Amino acid sequence: MKGKKTGGRTKGSLNKISDDLRLSITEFLQNNFEEVVNTWHKSENSKEKLNFYKDLLKYAIPVLQTTTLETDFEKMTDEQLDYIINELKKQCNEQE
16 A cells, blocks of 8 residues: 555654664763863863764754745835834844
8 A cells, every 4th residue: 555654653753762872872971071071171182082072962962953034025014114123123222
């Protein structure tokens, strides 16, 4: 029966092994963080160990992805545009 799903993981769900591995790596990073920091401060020759830590870190902390916002200002009302302009002005004033 072509196209009929007969079992397995639901689309988008994580693999159990991936979950376990991610948890193990996270625990390793947490348990050894102080040692890595001490190594960082003591020696510049420990790049291999630090690179190993950095490479594992991506499994514990999700990678940030860039996002874009596409807006068709031509379709917006004057009130909507005024609101956006006023909000941007407020944010700029708060940052000063």
